[in-house]
Amino acid sequence: MxxxxxxxxxxxxxxxxxxxxxxxxxEARREADDDVSRDVAAILADVRVRGDAAVAERTARFDRHDLDATGWRIERAACDAALAALDPALRTALELAATRIRAYHESQRPADRDTIDGAGVRLGARWLPVAAAGLYVPGGRAAYPSSLLMNAIPAKVAGVERLAMVTPTPDGVINPLVLAAAALAGVDEIWRIGGAQAVAALAYGTARIAPVDVIVGPGNGWVAEAKRQLYGRVGIDMVAGxxxxxxxxxxxxxxxxxxxxxxxxxxxxxxxxxxxxxxxxxxxxxxxxxxxxxxxxxxxxxxxxxxxxxxxxxxxxxxxxxxxxxxxxxxxxxxxxxxxxxxxxxxxxxxxxxxxxxxxxxxxxxxxxxxxxxxxxxxxxxxFASGLSVLDFMKRTSFLACDAASIQRIGPAAVALAEAEGLPAHARSVALRLDPTA
Amino acid sequence: MxxxxxxxxxxxxxxxxxxxxxxxxxEARREADDDVSRDVAAILADVRVRGDAAVAERTARFDRHDLDATGWRIERAACDAALAALDPALRTALELAATRIRAYHESQRPADRDTIDGAGVRLGARWLPVAAAGLYVPGGRAAYPSSLLMNAIPAKVAGVERLAMVTPTPDGVINPLVLAAAALAGVDEIWRIGGAQAVAALAYGTARIAPVDVIVGPGNGWVAEAKRQLYGRVGIDMVAGxxxxxxxxxxxxxxxxxxxxxxxxxxxxxxxxxxxxxxxxxxxxxxxxxxxxxxxxxxxxxxxxxxxxxxxxxxxxxxxxxxxxxxxxxxxxxxxxxxxxxxxxxxxxxxxxxxxxxxxxxxxxxxxxxxxxxxxxxxxxxxFASGLSVLDFMKRTSFLACDAASIQRIGPAAVALAEAEGLPAHARSVALRLDPTA
The missing domain is CATH 3.40.50.1980 (Nitrogenase molybdenum iron protein domain)
Structure with a gap:
């Protein structure tokens, strides 16, 4: 029919x-099986080697503007102006959203841990934010200010000091609602670039753009594949369908x-x-x-x-x-x-x-x-996966401390296991603390 | 020189x-840049289509034994026997390790949340374990019982009901210390298979092996690449170097x-x-x-x-x-x-x-x-990344509830934003709750 x-x-x-x-x-497959992986790999390699030039060329081709003429960045003042010019009802709505999103995510901040156990071993974990996060914001139809808030606010709640946003501005045009949301969310840098080349610039860094540690945000098939290929070099939010x-x-x-x-x-x-x-x-x-x-x-x-x-x-x-x-x-x-x-x-x-x-x-x-x-x-x-959270912008360092007494309590077991695993230097590094003449 | x-x-x-x-x-690169990605993609595709037969053929070729003759699984009784036969000092060491690892990871269990905020909106988050996790344990030289404990215990502390381990047994031989550790850690299934084909079997499932949701554990370049390619279909622990x-x-x-x-x-x-x-x-x-x-x-x-x-x-x-x-x-x-x-x-x-x-x-x-x-x-x-933890085997479901009063407080802002984003059905789904005649 x-x-x-x-x-x-x-x-x-x-x-x-x-x-x-x-x-x-x-089991029905709804995800596009775009065969973009080779294209994306080539873009990543090119940006890695040629940096800004590779980004500018692709921006000229796909977004039809010359970054050196239109400017690579959108300054904070432009965002503040967009916020100030916003329809008051819309501004109130955006502010309510930002306030409520912030409140919810503040409760996600993980607790550190620092205890001494029965054997006298100090054990703990400390959470810290990543130093820099990158945020992809699509241009055109899918340029949603709500999505910007949902991605940027958890990063800022986590304590990320540098939040660098990339967004394509086809023909040089950008949605003022997105700029207003960026001002509200506290985005630190905005680069008017998009596509796999923008993701590559964030991951590898270029002469202009310092590299970031985590990249989040929605995008088309090229953007998603770029994030997937860069996973491991940087953290990413998730594979989205x-x-x-x-x-x-x-x-x-x-x-x-x-x-x-x-x-x-x-x-x-x-x-x-x-x-x-x-x-x-x-x-x-x-x-x-x-x-x-x-x-x-x-x-x-x-x-x-x-x-x-x-x-x-x-x-x-x-x-x-x-x-x-x-x-x-x-x-x-x-x-x-x-x-x-x-x-x-x-x-x-x-x-x-x-x-x-x-x-x-x-x-x-x-x-x-x-x-x-x-x-x-x-x-x-x-x-197996969870929604985006403050944890996606933080990492945990575990730590431990033995003293001369507590290493005697747990060290012998470590020596036994290291020897059983055929790792004598492991065993020796512990054994020396148990008996310095070992 | x-x-x-x-x-x-x-x-x-x-x-x-x-x-x-x-x-x-x-910036020195120590990670092998094995060009195994095409090989691995072919293995994944083959196991996805042909299942157990694809796994058995590669096991015969690389591990030199016939799974139908040697048996696909190692039964729990063999693990218990290995534990019982262990040198007593080594058993004590392994038990001390398991006890201490368990105690540390128990403190990582995340807290759920269920509150009502000032607007009368109920907000929360609930953590649950994944249903099934897969654990890769290398064969041969790198078959470390300590590594098995470190990967398996957090899964069990998370509450994972089915922990399926895969490990290659070259020439049919397996390290009894690994079996003893599996008994201590409470591994539920052990399959004597390895390589990218074992990772594929865990991710896709076969006639014999039910699929899992998360795959963890160290492996060679093929195993690591298989996990990387399957990331998104299943959760993985991390890209390890x-x-x-x-x-x-x-x-x-x-x-x-x-x-x-x-x-x-x-x-x-x-x-x-x-x-x-x-x-x-x-x-x-x-x-x-x-x-x-x-x-x-x-x-x-x-x-x-x-x-x-x-x-x-x-x-x-x-x-x-x-x-x-x-x-x-x-x-x-x-x-x-x-x-x-x-x-x-x-x-x-x-x-x-x-x-x-x-x-x-x-x-x-x-x-x-x-x-x-x-x-x-x-x-x-x-x-940007953290050590393996209980969280790698759990996922968080957020939830919220408005009632007829609280939706009136926050709903109008959602309507305004949905309209600004050009999503009228979003706006309407909220507006109908504000005024059923809308």
Whole structure:
């Protein structure tokens, strides 16, 4: 049938082929398999060797402006001016978002540790921020000030002294809302460069741009692949894929609310995914109808429709509790539990990036102002990964101290193990402290 | 001059060319640039498609045994038998190590959070273990029971229910000490497979081997590259390079002790690195002489000598405090502060994997029995990375809940920002909760 009359997928957990069809849904590949890895490797190598010249050439080609003419950097004054010129209601909203994001992330600061144990050994761990972090902010359509806040504020809360942002400015143009957000978040440097070349400049450093230790922020396939290839030389936030939401909802919800929640993911990109689990067939039909109604009036309807038809799904389960193990298999980025009493369901959830509890908590409130980070693991990565946090901008140094007495208590075991492992210098370095004549 | 008469590098911070020579030392590349990435990609693709058959063929070729004849798994009973047969002193040592490692890592368990803020919004974070972790244990020379404990115990402390270990058994042979350590650590499955094919089997799963969520543990270039390529599909511990130690020592130390500490890294591998900072030229010469004396009697002397000559360095500084910013540029895996009062120096250290305080704390005691993890960032990665911890086997789910009142307080700002970002379905999903007639 023609694309415009296709799905969303409709599944019923009671159907005989459900296990098979649900597994196909779980394993469906939505991530672009762009074969950009060789291109990106060449860009990284070129920037590593030729530095700023390599960056400027690609900026001229792809963003159509001459950095030496337009300027490599956007100065703080321009950001302050953008903030000052902002519509007051929007400024209030941005400030509320920044304040709440900061408050949430301040509670993530890890505690140091410094204790002496029963053997008299001093043991501890000390957390410190990385010295410098790089932040990629996409240009054009996906230039979201909320995303800038979500990436920059945790770095600043961590105590990162130098936060260097890169953002492409196609034809020299930049979104003033992004500059205003940069001012609010306390970004230290802004470079008007983008693409894999900007990521390379941050990682390797150039004559103009000092290298950073961690690179975060969303980007296109080239940016993502550049980060992946540089992982290990610098820290990165994560490998990100298309956005997704799973909504678990009973018939007590207004179908229009749930439809809007499903569409709030679908409007991001045709590869986004929205899935509804419900125990009520009539409610499922009502939501499906509400989606169609809302799509007709939505400015982002073309994108949202493409996503909903290609990747959307409505799944009927006998009870909502049955949905939870299925959600765990999807390990969704966002999970709404739109029921009157969500805690019993939430207690059973094991794998989700962020959970939105109850009927009055649309996922979008978390995208902007609730406080928790909206940079979350996608593509089933919530099985092992967490949202962006202050910890991504810090590192832990463990430490220990023995004295002449405590090394006698634990040293002999170290000598025995080192000898058993065939590492005599290890053994000797301990044995000398036990008996200097050894 | 012939290789055997080459130095360690000797530098003096007072020399005119010091900055340049020290930078060369910092930037010297010790990591093998094995061009294995295409080989590894082919192995991963093959295991993904053909599963166990692809694994068995490579095991027959590289480890020279037929898995269907020797058995794919090593049963728990074999591990228990190995533990029971262990030399009693060695068993006591291994048990002390396991107990202390467990105690240290138990203190790393993160705290959950569930609060209601001033706006009436419930905000929280919940940590849960990954469902399954894979542990790579090298065969042959580098089959270290201490490494098994350091990788397995944090997973079990995190609460990982299924810890699947892979280890190659060349010619069918396995080190009983490793089996004993597996019994002590509570490893749930052991597969006698290795190489990139074993990593692929853990990541993708096969008919025999269920997939895991996180893969940790040391391995050769193929294993490391396999983990790097699979990063994002599974979590991995880190990109690891050659081991390294920096010792900051004054003339109050016994030169033989410091020489032993330097050699304890050098004996690992010719690519290992040992660097001494001292403020006393006579002490520097005494340590250099002690290294030569100890090398002559060391069973691992050939490796240690190769490392010391190629990568070792003795650097004289005017004061030991001057050494700290230089150490930070090296961001070493291990840092010994071998002075009477190490805390003032330690307070200034920013980048190091693990720090060993005072004259009686040889790094090797941390390799085995102190408690902190010995899996640490190498190759300057302590700028942004931390040692292995319980957190590597857990993930955090953020959550939030608004009610009908609190969404009225923060929702309007979300609507304003969503509209400014051109995401009307986001705005609508919130606006409907503010005014159901919207």
């Amino acid at each position: 023609p694309p415009e009359t296709r799905g969303p997928l409709r599944l019923d957990a009671a159907a005989g082929d459900f296990a098979e069809r649900f597994t196909a849904l779980v 298309p956005s997704e939401i799973v909504v678990v909802a009973d018939a007590g919800n207004d179908p229009a609310w749930i439809a809007a929640d499903l569409l709030s993911q679908a409007e991001h990109d045709p590869t986004s995914q929205s899935i509804l689990f419900t125990d009520d067939q009539g409610f499922a039909d009502a939501v499906a109808a509400a989606v169609e109604t809302q799509l007709a009036a939505l400015a982002t309807g073309a994108t949202a429709r493409a996503s909903w038809q290609a990747n959307g799904a409505i799944i009927r389960v006998a009870t909502l509790a049955d949905a939870i193990p299925l959600c765990d298999r999807l390990a969704p980025e966002h999970l709404e539990l739109a029921v009157a009493d969500p805690d019993p369901l939430f207690a059973r959830v094991r794998h989700a990036g962020s959970v939105f509890l109850g009927r009055h908590t649309p996922e979008a409130v978390g995208d902007y102002v609730a406080g928790p980070n909206h940079v979350l693991p996608t593509g089933r990565r919530a099985r | 012939p290789p055997e008469t080459r130095g360690p590098l000797r530098l003096d911070a007072a020399a005119g060319d010091f900055a340049e020579r020290f930078t060369a030392l910092v 050659p081991s390294e130690i920096v010792v900051v020592a004054d003339a109050g130390n016994d030169p033989a002790w410091i020489a032993a500490d330097l050699l304890s890294q050098a004996e690992h591998d010719p690519t290992s690195q040992s660097i001494l900072f001292t403020d006393d030229q006579g002490f520097a010469d005494a340590v250099a002489a002690a290294v030569e004396t100890q090398l002559a009697a060391l069973a691992t002397g050939a490796t240690a000598r190769a490392s010391w000559q190629a990568n070792g360095a003795i650097i004289r500084v005017a004061t030991l405090a001057d050494a700290i910013p230089l150490c930070d540029r090296l961001a070493p895996e291990h840092l010994e502060l071998a002075v009477a009062d190490p805390d003032p120096l330690f307070a200034r250290v920013r980048h190091a994997g693990s720090v060993f305080l005072g004259r009686h704390t040889p790094e090797a005691v941390g390799d085995y029995v102190a408690g902190p993890n010995h899996v640490l960032p190498t190759g300057r990665r302590a700028r």
